[in-house]
Amino acid sequence: MKSIDEYISSTPQIAEDGGIVLGSKRTTAYLVDAKTGRLIYTYSMPSSPATQDNNTTFHHNGTIEEESLPSYTLYITRTDYALTSFIPNSDKVLWNMTVAEIGAAALCKVDDAFSGDIMESDKSEPDVHFNMPLPCQSRALIYRRRGQDNKMLPEADSQGMLPIPTSQPNVDNAATPVPDKNVDTFHLENIIIQTMVGILLVFIILFTINKILQDAKSPFNEGIMKCSERLSMPIRSILATLVGVFTHSRDLVAELNLDRQLGNPHSPNVPSKRKKSRKSGKNGSNGIKSDKDTSSGIGLKYADVDADNKLLLNFLQPSIRTKGGRSIGKLFVSSTEIAKGSNGTVVFEGIYEGRAVAVKRLVRAHHDIAFKEIQNLIASDRHPNIVRWYGVEQDQDFVYLALERCICSLSDLIQIYADTSENAYPNQNMDGESSKHRLYLDNLKGIILDTDLMNENDCPSPLLLKLMRDVVSGLVHLHDLGIIHRDLKPQNVLITKEKFLCAKLSDMGISKRLIGDMSSLGHHPTGYGSSGWQAPEQLLHGRQTRAIDMFSLGSVLFFCMTGGRHPFGSPLERDINITKNKVDLFLSEHIPEAVDLFSRLLDPNAELRPKAVKVLAHPFFWTAEMRLSFLRDSSDRVELEDRETSSDLLKALEGTAPVALGGKWDEKMEPPFIKNIGHYRRYRFDSIRDLLRVMRNKLNHYRELPTEIQEILGTVPEGFDGYFRRRFPQLLIEVYKVMSEYCKDEACFQKYFTSSVL
Structure with a gap:
């Protein structure tokens, strides 16, 4: 035109x-x-x-x-x-x-x-x-x-x-938050x-x-x-x-100056206490407010003062500088830097239409990256596990993306836990961290670590499991839209906190979208992700499919489980080890479900890696109640097979006994418990079928058990599940493998092999 x-x-x-x-x-x-x-x-x-x-x-x-x-x-x-x-x-x-x-x-x-x-x-x-x-x-x-x-x-x-034209349509019509008084x-x-x-x-x-x-x-x-x-x-x-308005504003400034001179404790420039600042999260801002940081406060106040004339001034004033930052169209960019990325990318604190945001500044010369990221964010950001995109502004040199404000990255969160945990492994991924970033992490400790990430058994806590499930859920959404992230790593997973912590995928600058029925990007797509987090086919310039994200996901989940360790070693040797398939999962071997999942995700053969939706249904993410329910239903199913001769299912299940049981199962239980179960029938102590029968009967009749036996088994479901899990850690995953091969299509087992239950 x-x-x-x-x-x-x-x-x-x-x-x-x-x-x-x-x-x-x-x-x-x-x-x-x-x-x-x-x-x-x-x-x-x-x-x-x-x-x-x-x-x-x-x-x-x-x-x-x-x-x-x-x-x-x-x-x-x-x-x-x-x-x-x-x-x-x-x-x-x-x-x-x-x-x-x-x-x-x-x-x-x-x-x-x-x-x-x-x-x-x-x-x-x-x-x-x-x-x-x-x-x-x-x-x-x-x-x-x-x-x-x-x-x-x-x-x-x-x-x-x-x-008057606007740069982008509004994505969210949230109410303007109350300005920061600090x-x-x-x-x-x-x-x-x-x-x-x-x-x-x-x-x-x-x-x-x-x-x-x-x-x-x-x-x-x-x-x-x-x-x-x-x-x-x-x-x-x-x-x-x-x-x-000018007269009223002059009086307001005079009053503020008088309060400051007199040291009035109610003056707006008096920093609020930490507890009050945390409660103020209801205003829609996820930003961190420290006592010394006033840039976000300036942005909120500026947005409030200028609200009535914003459209006209945006049109005539493409760039307004203040001591705390600058205004570009609808966007106020603070001078407070949050993070840095590749190709000159810098992230700042900012305000967009009265909302606290993170401003991602990209060099305009790389406008193709910015355009691609905007396209994929628009297509995907309605999902709770994808970082929200609010708008875009630009000047002669840069493109500015207004993104959802988060409190830290997954990498930061894991390091904070590693620093505070007495049993944490030394974090080799954070070498060379600046003292400024270290101070930033220290300030976050009291805000985000309300609960532990690992429980007393050195297993992921419900909070950590939720965050890892959030990452997988975000990946499921992207893959459903045909988008391959291609740069999944802990630094590109951001954490928000409203009522609870939530993980969200971000930084889709090199993401690619599959068109139509395409299943791969070919052998020579541009951009190859971050060193140490790429799949072998990325490093070797092979055919790239959704499976490259699944490989990166395996490394990210292992990173979360081990306090910041990597399955392929130190940063300098990771790429070589990835191409040679030299993986070390020793630090997760105490959780067999984790080893099974990580082994599948990190398979060098891309076609053998599970899809994201299958990962959500993996037993690694099951609750104690789900694990007990699965073992009980498996016991019922095996009882039906017991009436038949030469059952393939029963043979396969009993064939895993040496691994699943590690010997005779009565040797790992207390004498009073063995005596109690012997009152009703005789059991074979080397049979998985008989152990499942014991677990099913005691679970179904738990309230009828003597107090002594209830105290041995613990409460249902956590205590009961923990009792058998500690004694037979391989039982669940071995039974799961057999049932997934023989019974996954049966109606009563559908809920265990699909993600709808999670």
Whole structure:
């Protein structure tokens, strides 16, 4: 689709039937004082609409010395476009259209161009600082008017103004959170002054445009002057309102300064205690607020002060700098850095439409990565285990993604546990951590470690199991959409905390989406993930399928289970060990279900790795109640087989007895318990079928057991399950393997082999 400027440049156009379309373009520029709005010069061609005969001329006779020019000036530009179509073989007009565009440009002195966006008025007013409505050496279209005669369609916009464009549609209409009270009054004072002066400058420009349009009598301006008349009263009303708001703001700043000087304990700049800051999480912000960090507070306060005029200022001020950061469109980017990534990527704290966010700044030269990440986030971020995406802004150098604010990464969380656990393994993955990041982790300890990640048996706690299940669940969602993450690692799994901790997948800059029925990306896709977390086919540039994420998942789950260790060794040797399949799962061997899952996920043959949805149903993620239910149902199923001769199922089950039992099972139980079960029938102590029968009977009749036996077995389900799990750790996984081979399609076992129960 062509713009009107491009279309007019292609005129005159002559149709096959003889119809002719003519076009014209006229330009005018006005130099005005940026502080007062006074018109200094008018630049135009003799035929320009603004210079036709009228009672007032804006041309300045002679020249003005550079020294006498105002310190800061603005150029207001006007471009008039006209299109006229004639009836074939006639001079009668078929239709015509006019479009007028009003723009503004700011040019700074050499010194100002290198001194930032905040400028001083002059030496006679040393305390006055304000933001120019446009950054130096920049232009912006601020007004457009379309006009036409009665032969055209009626006007679509009766207000005479185009809707102000937004960079992205809103993803979430959450309420604006309560501003953080921990804000420095100096910053607040600067923000109020800069905001109010910026708004005044905007209306000075509009007022000047209004005057220019009123004095122009060209036919092109008939529609525009109607609009200007409608604008006059609103401008006066808004200016009167601004005076009142400015007075109230000045009083607020004075009150804040007085509170600060008197040391008022109720002053907003007094940091809140940790418990109060944690309760404030209800406002929708997941950000961490430390006592010394006020950048997020500045952002919230700024968003609150500027709420009423945000749309107009976003359009005229693409970049507003403050001491705490900068504003780009709807996004306030704090100067507080959260993390760094590859290719110049940096993550900052920020505010987007009143919501605390993490701002991912990508170098604009890598716009393809940013575009791909945005596409895949839009497609997937409605899932609770995918980081939410709220919007995007950009400037000349960077693209800024506004993402859900999280408290830390999975890598950080595991290290915090490793640092606080007496039995934790030394973390080799965190070598070279800066003291600043270490301090950051120390500040998080009291916030996120409400419960342990490992229980007393050195097994994953329910919290850790949930977080690992969150990772798998997010991967299931991506794979269902045909998206391959391709860079899954603990640093790319983020943790949020509202009512409880939740893990979410992030950083999909090199993710790929399979199109249609595609099952792989081929042998030469761009981007290969992070060293030490890639599948062997990625390292060897082989065919890439969803299975590469499953391999990375195996390493991530092992990392969680072992306090930060890696199944392929130290960072420098991991890639070589991955290609040679030199894996070491020794640290997880006390949990046979984990070893079984990790072995499947880390299989060098991509086709043998399980799918993400199958991983969710693996016994590794089962609760104690689920494990007991499965063993009881397996016992019932085996009892049916017992009546038949030469049962393949029974033979396969008993064939695992040496591994599952590790000898005769009566030798691992207390004499009172063995005596109790002997009252009812005789058992073979080398039979898995008989052990399952004992477990089923005691579970079904638990309340009828003597108190002594109940105390031996423990409570149901955790205690009961733990009693047999400690004595026969291999029992569950061996029975699971047999039943999955012979009974997984039977109705009563469907719930154990699908993820719907989790």
